[in-house]
Amino acid sequence: MKPLYDFSSLHVNRAIAARDGMVAPEAPEQYFDLGKRALELIKFSAELCDKPHYPDILDLPCGHGRVLRWLRAYYDYANITACDLDRDGVDFCATQFRATPFYSDVDLRRLPFESKFDLIWVGSLLTHLREDRWLTALDCLINWVRECGVIIFTTQGRTASSLLARGQKNVAENIDKSALLADYARHGFAYQRYFESTPEADYGFALSSPEWVLRQLQRYPNTFIRAYLEDCWGIQDVVILYKKAGQFEPLLGNGGVTATAQSPAAKSPGLLKKILGR
Numbered sequence: 001m002k003p004l005y006d007f008s009s010l011h012v013n014r015a016i017a018a019r020d021g022m023v024a025p026e027a028p029e030q031y032f033d034l035g036k037r038a039l040e041l042i043k044f045s046a047e048l049c050d051k052p053h054y055p056d057i058l059d060l061p062c063g064h065g066r067v068l069r070w071l072r073a074y075y076d077y078a079n080i081t082a083c084d085l086d087r088d089g090v091d092f093c094a095t096q097f098r099a100t101p102f103y104s105d106v107d108l109r110r111l112p113f114e115s116k117f118d119l120i121w122v123g124s125l126l127t128h129l130r131e132d133r134w135l136t137a138l139d140c141l142i143n144w145v146r147e148c149g150v151i152i153f154t155t156q157g158r159t160a161s162s163l164l165a166r167g168q169k170n171v172a173e174n175i176d177k178s179a180l181l182a183d184y185a186r187h188g189f190a191y192q193r194y195f196e197s198t199p200e201a202d203y204g205f206a207l208s209s210p211e212w213v214l215r216q217l218q219r220y221p222n223t224f225i226r227a228y229l230e231d232c233w234g235i236q237d238v239v240i241l242y243k244k245a246g247q248f249e250p251l252l253g254n255g256g257v258t259a260t261a262q263s264p265a266a267k268s269p270g271l272l273k274k275i276l277g278r
Contacts, residue, residue: 001231001232003036003040004040004041004043004044005040005043005044007036007039007040007070007074010070010073010074011073012032012035012069012070012073013065013069013072013073013096013097014032014069015069015096016031016064017064017065017088017089017092017096019064019088019089020063020064020066020089020092022063022064022066031066034066034067034233034234035066035067035069035070036070037232037233037234038066038067038070038121038123038233039067039070039071039074041152041229041232041233041238041240042054042071042119042121042152043074044227044240045119045150045152045226045227045240046150048226048227048240048242049148049150049226049240049242051118051119051148051150053118054075054078054118054119054150055077055078055079055118056078056079056081056115056116056117056118056119056146057071057075057078057079057080057081057117057118057119057120057121058080058081058083058113058117058119058120058121058144059071059080059081059082059083059093059099059121059123060083060084060104060120060121060122060125061083061084061085061086061089061104061122061123061124061125062082062083062084062089062090062093062099063084063086063089064086064088064089064092064093065082065089065092065093065096065097065099066123067121067123068080068082068093068097068099069096069097071097071121072097072098072099079100080097080098080099080100081099081100081102081113081117082094082097082099082100082101082102083102083103083104083111084103084104085103085104085105085106087103090102090103090104106200106201106202107136108136108137108140109136109140111140113144116144116145116146116149117144117145117146117149118145118146118149118150119145119149119150119151119152120141120144120145120149120150120151120152120153121152121153122137122141122151122152122153122154123153123154123233124154124236125137125153125154126138126153126154126155126206126208127154127155127156127205127206127236128203128204128205128206129191129204129206130191130193130202130204130206131189131191131206133202134189134191134206134208135216138153138216138217141153142220142222142223142241142243145243146243147243147244147245148242148243148244149242149243150226150240150241150242150243151239151240151241151243152238152239152240152241153238153239153241154233154236154237154238154239155206155208155213155236155237155239156205156206156207156208156235156236156237157207157208157209157210157213157230157237158209158210158230158231158237159230159231159235159236159237160207160235160236161181161184161207161209163235164177164180164181165181171235172205174194174195174196175192175193175194175195175204175205176192177192179192180192180205180207181207184207184209187212188208188209188211188212189206189207189208189209189212190206190207191204191205191206191207192204192205210228210230210237213228213237213239214228217239217241218252219250219252221246221247221248221249221250222243222244222245222246222247222248223241223242223243223244224241224242224243224244224247225239225240225241226240226241226242227239227240228240
């Protein structure tokens with residue numbers, strides 16, 4: 001996919017942390033290309049959602065700044081929160097890119113953010129979570145973003161599943177691929193824990209079809225689905241959401257939305273009957 005914008009004149013801090021495991025020694029420029037692509041998608045989201053500014057940004061998981069360095073270069077004025085389970089990565093982002101450090105938790109519901117965000121970038125987090133944690137994470141993201149705020153997250157759908165089905169190497173070698181693909185074919189969602197992961201961490205490889213993802217999102221009446229872009233960030237799909245209360249009636253359920261995020265129709269069967277003319 002060709003570049004969406006020209007960022008060649010942008011001054012980006014290219015410092016690499018000693019413990020950054022995302023840099024491939026045989027292709028180090030891929031690291032920076034993926035960071036730049038994320039910024040392109042974020043700028044694209046700003047145009048889609050009419051957001052000229054993103055004053056408060058959350059990068060989760062931030063790692064060692066693959067994307068955050070580009071956010072800092074473009075949104076120099078912004079308060080950018082770096083959040084990750086990897087504390088070394090959080091500390092590096094705080095030191096190198098003037099980010100606000102915030103150590104994450106396996107259970108995202110425990111994160112005590114004091115204020116909401118205008119933009120939340122989630123690059124390759126849901127791609128590693130089992131279904132219940134996937135849905136909990138989505139609920140948290142929608143609760144954490146401000147009204148008229150934007151959420152961008154990535155998933156692994158038809159591209160990743162096709163590569164696995166064709167025997168492509170280096171996509172995921174440390175899982176039960178046959179079981180993963182069988183579950184995906186049946187349900188549109190599948191998860192396999194990495195062999196080296198513990199039951200407590202429960203970190204693995206998740207596939208989610210576009211149909212499955214969109215079905216979950218349609219149950220959030222306060223959220224626009226601005227874009228679903230396949231094979232757009234590496235081999236991952238990209239979803240762009242815009243939060244706007246009262247836009248839709250919750251006719252498809254509440255998708256796990258907390259009570260504070262539900263509209264009156266979600267709480268009142270009588271109102272739903274009135275909407276349907278019964």
